[in-house]
Amino acid sequence: MSNQGFKAIPSRERGLSNSSLLSGRTLFSRTHHDASVSRSSALSENTSSILNGYAVKPSPLTILLTFLASISGFMFGYDTGYISSVLVSIGADLGGDGLSLTNREYITSATSCGALFGAIVAGTLADAWGRKPAIMGCNLLFIAGASMQCVAKTVHFMIAGRLVMGIGVGIGSLIAPLYLSELAPSKFRGRMVIINCLAITGGQLIAYALGALFSYLHITWRFLVGFSLIPSMVQLVAFLFLPDTPRYLIMVGKTNQAAEVLRKIYLDAPNDLIAANIAELSSFNSDLDLENESRLHKIWSKIKEIHTVPSNLRALIIACGLQGIQQLTGFNALMYFSGTIFEMIGFQNSIGVSCIVAGTNFVFTIVAFLVIDRVGRRRIMLWTVPGMLVSLLVCAWTFSHLDFNTDESVSVTASRAVWNLLTVVGMMSFVAFYASGLGNVPWQQSELFPQSVRGLGTSYATATNWSGSLILSMTFLTMMEKLTPSGTFIFFAFVTLASVVFIYYCYPELSGLELEETQDLLTGGFNVKKSVQMAGERKDMATKLASFQDNVTLDVV
Numbered sequence: 001m002s003n004q005g006f007k008a009i010p011s012r013e014r015g016l017s018n019s020s021l022l023s024g025r026t027l028f029s030r031t032h033h034d035a036s037v038s039r040s041s042a043l044s045e046n047t048s049s050i051l052n053g054y055a056v057k058p059s060p061l062t063i064l065l066t067f068l069a070s071i072s073g074f075m076f077g078y079d080t081g082y083i084s085s086v087l088v089s090i091g092a093d094l095g096g097d098g099l100s101l102t103n104r105e106y107i108t109s110a111t112s113c114g115a116l117f118g119a120i121v122a123g124t125l126a127d128a129w130g131r132k133p134a135i136m137g138c139n140l141l142f143i144a145g146a147s148m149q150c151v152a153k154t155v156h157f158m159i160a161g162r163l164v165m166g167i168g169v170g171i172g173s174l175i176a177p178l179y180l181s182e183l184a185p186s187k188f189r190g191r192m193v194i195i196n197c198l199a200i201t202g203g204q205l206i207a208y209a210l211g212a213l214f215s216y217l218h219i220t221w222r223f224l225v226g227f228s229l230i231p232s233m234v235q236l237v238a239f240l241f242l243p244d245t246p247r248y249l250i251m252v253g254k255t256n257q258a259a260e261v262l263r264k265i266y267l268d269a270p271n272d273l274i275a276a277n278i279a280e281l282s283s284f285n286s287d288l289d290l291e292n293e294s295r296l297h298k299i300w301s302k303i304k305e306i307h308t309v310p311s312n313l314r315a316l317i318i319a320c321g322l323q324g325i326q327q328l329t330g331f332n333a334l335m336y337f338s339g340t341i342f343e344m345i346g347f348q349n350s351i352g353v354s355c356i357v358a359g360t361n362f363v364f365t366i367v368a369f370l371v372i373d374r375v376g377r378r379r380i381m382l383w384t385v386p387g388m389l390v391s392l393l394v395c396a397w398t399f400s401h402l403d404f405n406t407d408e409s410v411s412v413t414a415s416r417a418v419w420n421l422l423t424v425v426g427m428m429s430f431v432a433f434y435a436s437g438l439g440n441v442p443w444q445q446s447e448l449f450p451q452s453v454r455g456l457g458t459s460y461a462t463a464t465n466w467s468g469s470l471i472l473s474m475t476f477l478t479m480m481e482k483l484t485p486s487g488t489f490i491f492f493a494f495v496t497l498a499s500v501v502f503i504y505y506c507y508p509e510l511s512g513l514e515l516e517e518t519q520d521l522l523t524g525g526f527n528v529k530k531s532v533q534m535a536g537e538r539k540d541m542a543t544k545l546a547s548f549q550d551n552v553t554l555d556v557v
């Protein structure tokens with residue numbers, strides 16, 4: 001097939017934004033006279049939206065890529081999830097009389113430290129090598145890290161294995177949602193990224209459940225770690241045969257390959273439309289302007305671009321803000337320490353109770369999956385984050401009626417049982433509200449940034465996430481001791497209140513927007529009101545298009 005129709009032209013030669021949208025549109029309408037096209041172009045804004053109309057349901061390739069890319073999410077969840085039961089079962093396997101508290105802390109936080117480092121470099125790697133090689137690179141790190149842990153005989157070697165695996169987790173936590181966002185037709189984008197979140201929470205649940213099962217059956221923890229080798233090998237081998245995202249391929253000028261992938265995503269779309277779409281996407285590609293620059297110069301230009309272009313800076317504030325509040329509102333404290341908390345208030349089976357937290361998290365991620373593209377990111381957040389706030393206050397209140405005496409076995413009186421039950425209900429409702437919104441929406445981060453700084457921007461945001469997770473895991477138990485459990489949960493409630501204000505004023509509705517349209521929206525302000533109005537218009541347009549298609553089908557019949 002000829003490359004002529006969609007030769008990538010540097011943006012400076014063509015002019016950006018609206019004019020480029022026009023060029024794609026005009027090229028398309030000039031070259032295509034199909035009836036279905038003129039009806040779409042009458043209703044749509046750019047070729048991506050027109051293409052979107054052809055994605056009635058996700059194509060087989062889209063489904064395959066979504067599930068295979070989400071293995072990275074599974075690894076993220078499984079690797080952060082199995083450690084709590086491994087720590088309990090290691091005993092003296094790493095030498096000495098068993099693990100000291102400090103060693104436990106080092107082994108646990110090595111993964112978060114590695115992940116923080118991985119997140120910082122991941123965006124730049126993804127831009128330099130491509131999304132697909134970055135996914136394969138993190139598989140190699142998973143495999144190396146897990147193998148090191150399986151054979152570890154000393155604490156130091158175990159920590160090194162956790163660190164190597166952590167770097168893979170950090171890179172994977174950025175690349176999988178980035179890969180999915182760049183691949184997805186915009187009407188499925190939210191759900192496709194949430195499938196990766198389902199894999200994270202599912203991985204955590206499976207790790208907890210297997211941990212409980214293995215310790216019950218007295219199976220060595222090394223098998224629990226070794227199990228993680230299977231999904232990483234599957235993903236590594238599968239990606240040898242799978243493509244990179246069309247947007248990345250266009251970014252590096254491989255337009256023929258991009259066309260091939262687009263054809264498999266939008267099965268019924270005419271070739272001219274795909275050519276026009278590639279021409280349009282190329283016009284957003286400022287990387288072509290830097291074609292002859294050194295790699296270091298390119299990186300520096302991107303760093304400058306993300307801080308000095310106001311719309312990029314706003315995107316950065318939103319992405320880092322959401323990732324920061326995802327962690328600092330305290331969810332992972334429950335994920336990592338719910339067993340400890342429940343033990344403190346007199347529950348016997350702490351691993352079982354931790355499964356309840358992980359299970360609720362997983363189930364409500366399914367709820368988010370079902371509603372995100374229909375209800376919208378902003379609306380979900382404005383409904384669920386206040387719910388988290390109320391649940392945290394309930395927990396603070398019930399904690400104040402409980403005696404946190406870890407040394408004595410507490411006899412369970414009737415009134416204590418009621419407070420215990422209320423505490424569990426408060427925590428489960430906190431987790432449910434979290435998982436329906438804040439647990440997932442921040443991972444839609446890629447849609448905030450334009451192609452040229454998408455890798456870098458998501459690196460900042462993912463690094464914020466891992467820093468928050470590290471801070472929380474290092475301070476939570478101390479906070480419980482110094483501020484009291486009620487005080488700690490009131491602190492989280494304050495952070496949650498501030499988050500509601502942040503979301504209300506700074507987070508526009510991005511559902512249904514093409515990735516290239518976000519930059520326009522964030523120009524001149526956060527434009528929250530305008531975004532809500534545009535979301536309404538897009539919904540109307542989708543309804544009109546659907547009824548138009550129905551009528552055309554009826555006419556044809």
Ligand SMILES: O[C@H]1[C@H](O)[C@@H](O)[C@H](O)[C@@H](O)[C@H]1O
Nearest residue numbers: 197200201332335361439440
């Ligand atoms: O989105 C995920 C998910 O909510 C996980 O359950 C949590 O452990 C992660 O920190 C978070 O990033």
